[in-house]
Amino acid sequence: MEKLIANFNYVIVVILMMIGLWSMLAQKNLIKKCIGMAIFQTGIILFFISIGAKDNALIPILTEAANHTYPVSDVSKVANPLTQILMLTAIVVGVATLGVALALAQKIYQQHSSFDEDEILENERK
Amino acid sequence: MSTLPIWQFDVLLLILVVLFAVVALSIRNLMGAAVVFGAYSFMMCLIWAGMGAVDVAFTEAAVGAGVSTVFVVSTLYNTGATVQPRTGGLAFKLFIGVVVTIAGAFLLSALPDFPEWGASDSPVNAKVAPYYILNTIADSHVPNVVTSVLADYRGFDTLLETTVVFIACIAIYSILRVDKAKLEAGEPAAAPVPRYDPGDSLIVRQASRFMVPFMQLFALYVIAHGHYSPGGGFQGGVILGASLILLAISFDLKSLLRQWSEKTLMLLVAAGVFLYAAVGLACMFMGGNYLDYGFLDSILPGEQDMARSHGILLVEIGVGITVMFSMIAIHINLASNGRFDRGL
Numbered sequence: 001m002e003k004l005i006a007n008f009n010y011v012i013v014v015i016l017m018m019i020g021l022w023s024m025l026a027q028k029n030l031i032k033k034c035i036g037m038a039i040f041q042t043g044i045i046l047f048f049i050s051i052g053a054k055d056n057a058l059i060p061i062l063t064e065a066a067n068h069t070y071p072v073s074d075v076s077k078v079a080n081p082l083t084q085i086l087m088l089t090a091i092v093v094g095v096a097t098l099g100v101a102l103a104l105a106q107k108i109y110q111q112h113s114s115f116d117e118d119e120i121l122e123n124e125r126k
Numbered sequence: 127m128s129t130l131p132i133w134q135f136d137v138l139l140l141i142l143v144v145l146f147a148v149v150a151l152s153i154r155n156l157m158g159a160a161v162v163f164g165a166y167s168f169m170m171c172l173i174w175a176g177m178g179a180v181d182v183a184f185t186e187a188a189v190g191a192g193v194s195t196v197f198v199v200s201t202l203y204n205t206g207a208t209v210q211p212r213t214g215g216l217a218f219k220l221f222i223g224v225v226v227t228i229a230g231a232f233l234l235s236a237l238p239d240f241p242e243w244g245a246s247d248s249p250v251n252a253k254v255a256p257y258y259i260l261n262t263i264a265d266s267h268v269p270n271v272v273t274s275v276l277a278d279y280r281g282f283d284t285l286l287e288t289t290v291v292f293i294a295c296i297a298i299y300s301i302l303r304v305d306k307a308k309l310e311a312g313e314p315a316a317a318p319v320p321r322y323d324p325g326d327s328l329i330v331r332q333a334s335r336f337m338v339p340f341m342q343l344f345a346l347y348v349i350a351h352g353h354y355s356p357g358g359g360f361q362g363g364v365i366l367g368a369s370l371i372l373l374a375i376s377f378d379l380k381s382l383l384r385q386w387s388e389k390t391l392m393l394l395v396a397a398g399v400f401l402y403a404a405v406g407l408a409c410m411f412m413g414g415n416y417l418d419y420g421f422l423d424s425i426l427p428g429e430q431d432m433a434r435s436h437g438i439l440l441v442e443i444g445v446g447i448t449v450m451f452s453m454i455a456i457h458i459n460l461a462s463n464g465r466f467d468r469g470l
Contacts, residue, residue: 006242011234012140016147018230023151026222029210031156031198035163038194039147042170045182053177054251055244060178060271061355062263075256076246079178081271082255085280088272089287091185092360092449095194096294099456102201103298106463109205116211 009050016043028117030105034098041094045087052083060084136176143169154210156202164195180356181272188364193453196371200461266419266434268353276358277438277445281417284441285402288448292399295452299392302464327376334376341369349446353435359445366446367453374454379462382454388466391455398448405440417441 016039023036060081062072072078109115112123146166150159167190175183202208241248258275268274276284342365349362374382406417414421419437420430426437458466 007237007240008137009140009243010237010240012144014230014233015144017233018226019144019147019151021229022222022226025226026219027151028213028215029156031202031207032151032159032210034198035150035159038163038190039151039166042167042190046170046173049174049177049179049182050243051241051248051250052179052255053244054246057178057246059180059356060259061180062259062269062271063354072259075259076251078259078271080251080255081258081275083250084179084182085272085276086283087179088182088185088276088360089284091182091189092364093287093290093294095189095197096291096452096456098194099197099460100294100297100301102197102460103301103456106201106205106460107301109207110463115205115207116213118213 009046013043013047013050016040016046030108030115030117031102034101034105037101038094038098041090045090048083048087052080054079136173139169139173139176143173154212155208156210157199157208160195160198160202163198164191167191167194181270181358181361184356184361185364188361188368192368193364193371193457196368196375196457197460200457204461204463265431266438267431268435268438270353270355272356273352273358273438273442277441278419278434281406281441284445285399285406285417288399288402288445291452292395292448295395295455298456298459299464302459303466304464330376334372338369338373341372342366345369349442350439352442353438359442360449362442363446363449364453366450367457370450370454371457374457374461379458379466383458383466386451386454391451391458394451395448395455398444398446398451401444401447402441405437405444409437 020036020038020040020043023039024033027033027036054076057077057079060079062078105115108120112120114120114123143166146162146169150162150166153159153162167186171183171186171191174180174186241250245251258271258279262268262271262274266274266278268278345362345365347362348357348365349359352358352362370382370386405419405422408425409418409421410416412421412424419434421433422437423430423433426433428436
């Protein structure tokens with residue numbers, strides 16, 4: 001239980017990912033599926049940022065004002081920059097892929113005038 | 127209690143985030159879902175800022191809470207399907223719920239093996255990351271470690287991520303863009319005519335006319351000052367793109383397309399990636415490895431370390447151009463249904 005409280009953010013990561021996954025599988029609406037995909041993605045980003053966070057650390061910008069000395073004497077006082085840059089690019093790529101998903105949904109709407117999966121399948125069968 | 131999470135404030139925000147996620151997925155008004163999802167992104171950005179990831183928080187504020195909400199809203203606006211009809215299938219939803227819960231339980235069972243939240247000696251924090259923190263000043267004079275890792279130490283990574291944005295832009299073009307000749311020859315019926323024209327509102331128009339120059343100035347600052355403060359090509363590019371998207375929303379698409387024709391947009395999206403790749407090639411011609419900016423010291427001012435700093439700036443400008451124009455191109459495609467005539 002103590003472990004669970006100390007790792008509370010990882011619990012939230014799993015919950016968010018599962019909410020996103022549930023939405024992608026169970027929701028019939030294409031827009032809701034897209035939002036679910038984005039929520040799944042932010043869950044993963046939260047995971048990466050959490051593992052890179054350090055207790056009592058400052059942001060990874062080395063300035064005199066923050067009492068950093070060059071070279072940095074204590075690395076544990078600066079947050080991990082590596083996980084941050086991986087996720088920074090992932091966010092921008094994420095919005096581009098969300099755009100592709102929405103474009104596909106829009107194209108489907110043009111053909112079937114519905115975002116609902118069941119109605120689309122029914123239209124296909126006709 | 128010593129084992130309490132270090133950031134109590136974050137715990138509150140984390141619970142709020144889950145609430146927002148559930149609300150965004152459960153309300154049937156899709157416009158509302160898009161807006162709640164924007165709020166969700168903003169909460170996420172606060173959490174990341176709290177964990178010291180300022181660059182990521184900045185990007186999320188510009189991208190997640192800003193541009194992606196606009197994308198969803200313009201898709202809905204275009205189709206007119208703003209309300210999700212009530213559907214049955216409760217048993218199916220419950221079944222998926224059970225499956226997902228089991229999957230989540232498996233993931234949670236791995237939890238005790240994780241390093242504690244905020245441990246600075248975990249494998250992630252102890253292996254390669256300290257090298258970047260210790261050497262960034264000596265190598266390239268860039269105090270913002272995130273920028274130097276992004277564009278210098280892991281430049282390949284960023285080059286390919288920028289290419290992915292470029293490819294996504296092309297994909298959206300090929301999915302949605304309608305040929306003009308076909309359109310005149312009688313394509314299937316046009317999308318439902320928008321009922322409300324925001325360009326009618328004097329307040330919206332004047333306010334955005336006043337705001338856009340400041341947004342663009344700030345975006346240029348974000349790109350240029352990315353070495354010393356949170357920011358860089360991605361964030362600045364998105365803000366520049368958002369400023370023009372704001373113009374397109376508050377006036378109309380036509381006036382935006384008069385300034386930036388479709389061809390110019392596409393050329394500039396490619397030009398950004400090209401600039402990035404060309405800087406890498408230039409390094410090879412100067413005798414170094416691909417994207418090894420230190421070898422540019424004979425054409426850029428300063429010694430080898432300053433040449434790396436300037437190389438980072440060039441690359442960030444390339445990223446900014448690609449991201450800015452791809453955001454605009456994606457928005458125009460989504461908002462006008464690929465017709466490029468009118469839209470949100």
